[in-house]
C-alpha cells in the first residue's frame with residue numbers, strides 16, 4: 001500500500017506524520033519550505049493538558065518540559081483591581097521545584113515544530129521532502145497522485161493525502177473547497193520580552209478601558225474602546241504580551257509598540273505596589289524585546305474536510321483564535337483524530353463511515369467553538385457589563401469569567417470537545433450500558449490505571465494505539481497483580497478483548513467518576529469514551545469495537561504496526577468466574593458502586609489562552625511568514641485555483657464530497673451547526 005502523503009510540515013502536518021508512523025503507516029511529508037524552523041519567540045501556543053499529553057506520547061515530552069511553561073495561576077484584572085485568580089494545583093516532585101499540574105502548557109511554536117521534526121527524523125517510515133511545493137492533485141479509486149514543483153519536482157503516489165498546508169492551503173484550493181468565514185475578527189499586537197513581572201509564573205489578563213492598551217486613541221493603532229492586554233510566561237524569564245487592537249487595519253509602528261510595553265510594565269508595577277499594601281509603585285522592571293508582530297485572527301471553516309481520499313487538517317481546515325481560543329490546539333486535535341482512523345484504514349481498509357467520521361466529529365467541534373466565540377464576541381468587546389449564562393441552567397457568569405474560560409480551556413470557548421453525534425457511536429439501547437461521569441463521545445477522565453505489566457500509570461499515557469478497555473475494580477490497588485490478574489472478571493474480559501475486531505489493551509482502575517464497581521469503560525485511541533457496560537459483555541464489547549472502526553467491511557488481520565497489547569489469556573488463567581467479583585477476601589468488588597450514574601459534561605482538563613489564526617506582518621518586526629498568512633487567511637473564501645484544471649482532467653472534484661459550493665457570498669458567517677451556546681440573561 002502506498003504511503004500517506006501529508007502536505008505541509010507545520011506543527012499539524014508533523015504531528016500527523018509522527019502519529020501515523022507510530023501506527024506503522026509510512027508517510028511522505030511534502031513541504032515547500034527549506035525545513036528550517038523560523039525562530040519566532042512571539043509565536044507561541046497554549047496547549048490544553050490532553051493535547052500536551054498526546055505530544056508527550058509522541059516523544060516531545062522533554063521539549064515540552066524544558067521549553068514550555070505551566071503557569072502557577074491565572075489572574076484577571078480590571079483597571080487596578082484583581083477580579084479573579086485561578087490557582088493551579090501543584091505538587092513537589094522529589095527534588096525539584098513545584099510543578100503546576102492542571103495548568104495549560106505554553107510554549108513557542110518553533111520549539112514544538114523542532115521537537116516533532118526531530119522525532120520524525122528517527123522514523124524509518126517517514127520521508128520528508130523539503131523544497132517541494134504541491135501544485136497538482138489527482139485521485140482515483142486506489143490512491144492519490146500529487147505533483148510538486150521545486151527541487152523535488154516530481155509526481156508522488158499515496159494511498160491518502162492530507163492537506164496540512166496552512167491558511168492558504170493549496171490542497172483546499174485544488175479540491176475546490178470553499179473557506180467561508182469572517183476576516184480580522186480580532187487583531188493583537190504581540191511581543192516577546194525578557195523581563196520580571198510582579199507575579200512570577202502567573203499569567204494575567206488585564207482589561208482596562210483607556211489604559212494598558214486602551215491608549216489615547218491616537219493614530220498609533222493602539223487606541224480603542226476596550227483596552228485588553230494579556231501577559232503569559234514562558235521559561236527563562238520570557239513573557240508573551242498581547243494587546244487587543246481596535247478594529248481596522250491601522251499599522252502598528254515600532255514606537256507605538258515600545259510605548260505600550262513601557263506603559264503596561266509601569267501600570268503593573270503600580271498595581272503590584274498597591275496590591276502589596278505599600279501604596280508606592282514598584283520600580284518599572286528593565287526588559288529586552290525579543291520579537292514583535294501583529295496577530296490577526298480570522299474565523300473560517302472549510303465547507304468540507306474530506307474529498308475522497310484527501311483530507312484537510314489544521315489551519316487549512318479552520319481558522320479561529322479570538323477570546324483565547326487556540327487554533328493550533330484544535331489543529332493538533334485534528335491530527336490525533338485522523339491518525340488512528342487513517343491507521344486503521346491503511347492497515348485494514350477503511351469504511352466510509354470511519355473516514356467520514358473525521359469531518360463529522362472535528363468539523364462539528366470546531367464549528368461549535370467558532371459559534372460560541374462569535375456569540376460571545378460582540379457582547380464582550382463592546383464593554384457592556386452584561387452577565388451571561390450558558391445553556392447549563394442557573395450558571396451565570398461575568399464577562400471576565402467567560403474570558404478566563406476561553407483562555408484556560410474551559411466551557412464552550414475552550415474545553416476539550418465532545419463528539420456526541422459521532423457516526424462511530426454504539427447502537428443506542430445496548431443491554432448493560434451504564435451511565436458514568438463522562439458522556440459517550442466526551443474525553444475520559446485521566447484516572448490512574450494499572451497496566452498489564454503491573455505498572456501504575458495515567459490513563460492518558462496508554463492512549464494512542466488501539467481501544468482501551470478499562471475495568472473499574474475498587475480494592476485492586478492493594479493486591480499483588482499476580483493474584484487478581486487471573487481472578488474475577490479478568491479472564492472473561494481478557495478473552496473478550498482478544499476476540500475484538502480491533503486491537504485493545506485492558507487496564508484496571510480503582511475508581512472512575514460516577515462509575516459503579518465492575519463497570520467496563522471502552523475508550524477510543526484519542527481518549528473519547530465509546531460507552532460503559534456493567535460487567536463483561538463480550539457481544540456488546542464486540543459490537544462496540546465494530547462501531548468504533550466504522551462498522552463491518554474490513555477485518556482486524558495481522559495487526560501490522562499495532563502490537564496487540566491486551567493481557568495474554570494465559571496469564572489470566574481462566575478461572576471461569578462469572579460472579580462479577582474479583583475474588584479474595586476484602587478484595588475488589590467489596591466496595592460496591594461508587595454512586596451516581598448521572599452524567600456530566602466533558603471531564604477534560606484545563607487549558608488555553610491566546611490567539612490564533614493567520615497572522616499579519618507587524619510594523620515592528622513581524623516576519624514575512626506572518627505577512628503571507630495574513631493576506632491569505634484574510635482574503636476571500638479560499639479561491640478555486642484548481643477548478644479549471646480539475647475540469648480539464650474530467651474529474652468530479654466533488655464526486656465523493658458535498659455538492660455544489662455554498663451559494664452564500666464569500667465572507668458570510670460560519671454556518672450554524674449547533675444550537676446557540678450563550679444567551680444574555682435578558683433573552
Ligand SMILES: Cc1cc2nc3c(=O)[nH]c(=O)nc-3n(C[C@H](O)[C@H](O)[C@H](O)COP(=O)(O)OP(=O)(O)OC[C@H]3O[C@@H](n4cnc5c(N)ncnc54)[C@H](O)[C@@H]3O)c2cc1C
Pocket residue numbers: 007008009010011012013030031032033042043044045046109132133134135164165166167168169170171190293294295313314315316321325326327328329331609610611612613614615616626629
Ligand atoms: C505571531 C503569531 C502568533 C500566534 N499565536 C498563536 C497562539 O497563541 N495560539 C495558537 O493556537 N495559534 C497561534 N498562531 C497561529 C498558529 O501559528 C497556527 O495556527 C499554526 O501554525 C497552524 O499550524 P498548521 O500546521 O496547520 O499550519 P502552518 O504552521 O501554517 O504550516 C503549513 C505548512 O505547509 C507548508 N505549505 C504551504 N503550502 C504548501 C504547498 N503548496 N506545498 C507544500 N507545502 C506547503 C508551509 O511551508 C508550512 O510548513 C500564531 C501565529 C502567529 C503568526
